[in-house]
Amino acid sequence: MKRRTTINDIAKELNITAATVSRALSNHPEISAKTKKTVQEAAKRLDYTQNQIASSLRSGKTHVIGVMIPTAEHPFFGSVIHGISNLASKNGYAVLIYQSNESYDYEVQGIKTFIGARVDGIIASLSKETSDYTHFLDAKKRNIPIVFFDRVNDDLGIPCVVIDDYQGAYFATEHLIKQGYRRIGHISGPQYIKAFNERLKGYVSALQANQIPFDPALVYQGNISIEAGKAGTRHLLSLESAPDAIFTVEDFTALGVLKELKEQSITVPGQFGLFGFSNELFSAHTSPALTTIDQQTVPMGEESFTLLHTMMETGRTDTMKIILDPIPIIRESALPKH
Amino acid sequence: MKRRTTINDIAKELNITAATVSRALSNHPEISAKTKKTVQEAAKRLDYTQNQIASSLRSGKTHVIGVMIPTAEHPFFGSVIHGISNLASKNGYAVLIYQSNESYDYEVQGIKTFIGARVDGIIASLSKETSDYTHFLDAKKRNIPIVFFDRVNDDLGIPCVVIDDYQGAYFATEHLIKQGYRRIGHISGPQYIKAFNERLKGYVSALQANQIPFDPALVYQGNISIEAGKAGTRHLLSLESAPDAIFTVEDFTALGVLKELKEQSITVPGQFGLFGFSNELFSAHTSPALTTIDQQTVPMGEESFTLLHTMMETGRTDTMKIILDPIPIIRESALPKH
DNA sequence: CTGAAAGCGCTTACAG
DNA sequence: CTGAAAGCGCTTACAG
Known part of the structure; x- marks a missing residue:
């Protein structure tokens, strides 16, 4: 096992000091071009x-950032990491990954790891379990800049990047109305997750803005799963005045709706309209293909890094919030009613 | 900006030396229980x-490993990272991520970053462009253990983890035969990628083992895309003696086949059989659902880390190769012919 | 059981 | 333009 070469080795080789080698390699302005050249050659x-x-x-700078995600298994987070990591590389930062696996304890552990590694900054999306934030405040107290994305908390004075869930839901609901659907149901998700609550609000507002009274009976409380989509559909269709369209809180739920409607021989679109949310990888490939809202995962990662980068370089600590536009992806499932 | 506390601060506080603090915190056997206790309290x-x-x-140990992937956007790699990262955390290692984005130059850059960061080991999956391996040999020369997964090179004496593509393809082909299909086509991928070549070989062997002569006309050369699946299907169906089943090199291709068959009003399964490979996230949700081969992504990540861990801890350098079983996922698209 | 001392490989304020 | 020196915060061989 050969010892790796250091600036001292180079210094000895050239009969100069390590300080000069260090400066030459970092392109210090006061070092002569000639010295730089010989040093670089020797280094090579x-x-x-x-x-x-x-x-x-x-x-005191590691040029490493820590990225905390619930799980790398979900393509959403992989995609955000893609955005973060590419910009990070481009700006000379390395990326340390930690998965909370939706566990509060692991999340705390991960932040400890980041602090121990002396990362220059942290980008994080909260675990489902997290309701105590002292680990983040602890990192903040140590002057480590933090940026939240997607699963954020607004009360901590921590900058964040999200998409406009309210607007996305508003658009989806209004789109179904414009396509001629009149009774629009909503299959929702756990309301303690802010994004889902915002989507419910957007749904309600769009109805009212279009002179359609909001009927709470048309909202089914699901748990973001195919099964919830199926159960919600069965329930809504069993109502006395059943809906002729459904807006779902996310695409797995929409997939369940699609499956249930198929089993009941109800035609989508035309007879029944369906609008999802999140644009999962499968959504383009169902039949009919799902009309949905894209969450701008890669830009979300890029914006998160850019925000963190600003904070790391300038030391700014004011709370910034970046709200990305939800992007409607118009496919087949919400084509006009006939 | 408060300075962070160091072992010297603790030492001063307790009127002992930093050496003792260091030993107490790392639970050195020769330190008294009493000292350990006071040190730990002061540290807290x-x-x-x-x-x-x-x-x-x-x-000289960073307890950091570097993971090089083509892109975090592909769920396959996200899933492998999930497996790597969980085991790494459990064993006290942090994970540095770098994306080659399928570019040779970025891959080289990433390995340089890993070497600069003094990672204790590297796990990598090769970019499509890579055919020169000096950057990996360079890392190896510096005594950094390396493990390849999925996209590997066998000629470098670098341990690796793969699945048995040959066996997977053999199973798929034979399964179609057992279900009563007789003329089985294959839509393949670029042959310079070893996995795809192995799948072709498995296909050929299974035919021959079942007394079905291999007909080169039934192999279509695609480029792993939905479009290739469609084009391949059109081509194969135009043949004088067209196939009654297709085994595709991966699931996007299979999806294309499915779409084309639907357009031509050919019923899957029953009239026509279809077997994919890779078990993408959408594959469970097509109609009919795709029968395919799962690639054991999470175990692949876990095995990769375990292998690297052994190398890092023991200094073993012999070339090990772990071949995971392909897991058949029997859904609808290859149900019996009638 | 604990201390004193050296050193890992850099960077940078100070000096000339 | 370059050097001498100190120090970042730890760990560990040596000594007692």
């Missing part, structure tokens, strides 16, 4: 790579 | 977290 010849660990210890 | 009181950077510089 001796197969030198800078030890970031030593550099970090001395400079 | 002063809100101490160990500086891993300093520890790494001194000990």
Whole structure:
């Protein structure tokens, strides 16, 4: 096991000091072009790579950011990471990943890991279990900039990036109305998750703005799953005045609706309209293809990094909130009623 | 900006030396229980977290591994990362992520980043562009253990984890035969990718083992896309003696086949059989649902980490290869012919 | 059981 | 333009 070459090796080789080598390699303005050249050549010849660990210890900057996600198994988070990681690389930052697996304890553990690793900043999406935020406040107290995305908390003075769930739901509901559907049901998700609550609000507002009275009986409380979509559909169709369209809180639920309607031989679209939310990978490939709302996952990651980057470089700590537009993806399931 | 507390602060507070604090915190056997207790209390009181950077510089171990993937946007890699990251956390390792974005240059850049960060080991899946491997050999020369997964190279003496593509394809083809299909076509992918070549071989072997002569005319060369599935289907159906079943190299291709057959009003299954490969997230939700081969993504990540872990802890360098079983997922698209 | 001392590989304020 | 020196926060061989 050969020892790796250091700036001291290069210094010895060239009969100069390590300080000069260090400055030459970091392109310090006061070093002569000639010295830079010989140092760079020697570095190459001796197969030198800078030890970031030593550099970090001395400079106090690691150029590493920590990214906390519920799980890398969900394509949504993979996609956000894609956005974060590409911009991070481009700006000279490495990305440390930690999964909470939707567990509060793991999330706390992950933040501890980030603090121990002396990351320069943290980007995080909260676990479902999290309702105590001291671990984040702890990181904040240590002057580590934090940005939340998607699953955020507004009360901590922590900047965040989200999409406008209210507007997305409003658009979806109004779109169904414009396509000629008149009684529009909603299959919702757990209301303690803010995004789902916002979507419910957008649904209600769109109805009222279009002179359709809001009927609470048309809202089914699901748990974001195919099964919830099926059960919700069965329930809504059993009502005395059943809906002729459904807006679902997300696409797995919409998929369940689609399956149930197929079993009941109800035609989508035309006879019945369906609008989902989240634009999952399967949504383009159901039949009929799902009309839904895209959540801008890659831009969400990019905006999160950009925000964090600003905070890391400038030391700004004011609370910024970036709200991305929801993007309607018009496919087949909400084509006009006939 | 308060300075973070160090072992020196604790030492001063307790009138002992930093060495003792360090030993107490790392639970050194020769330190008295009493000292350990007071140190731990002081550490808690002063809100101490160990500086891993300093520890790494001194000990030469970072307890960080680097994971190189083509892109986090593909759920396959997200899922593998899930497996890697969970085991890594459990074993006290942090995970640094780098995306090659299928580019050779970025891949080289990523390995440089890993070397600079002094990672203790590397797990990687090759970019499509990569045919020169000096960057990996360079890392290996620096005694950084490496494990390849899925997109591997067998000629470098680098351990790897893959699934048995040959066996998976063999199973798929034979399954179609057992279900009563007789002329089985194959829509393949680029042959320079080893996995795709293996799947072709498995297909051929299964035919021959079942006394069905291999007809090269029934193999369509695609590029793993929905469009390739459609085009391949059109081509195969135009043949004088068209197939009554297709085995596709992966599920997007299978989805294309499904769409084309639907357009031509050919019934799947029964009239026509279809077997995919890779078990994408959408595959359970097409109609009919796709029968396919699961690639064991999470176990692949876990096995990769376990292998790397062994190498990091024991210094073993012999070339190990782990071949995971392909898991048949029997759904609807390959139900018996009638 | 604990201390004194050296050193991991850098960076940077100070000096010339 | 370059050098000498100190120090980032730990760990560990050596000594007692």
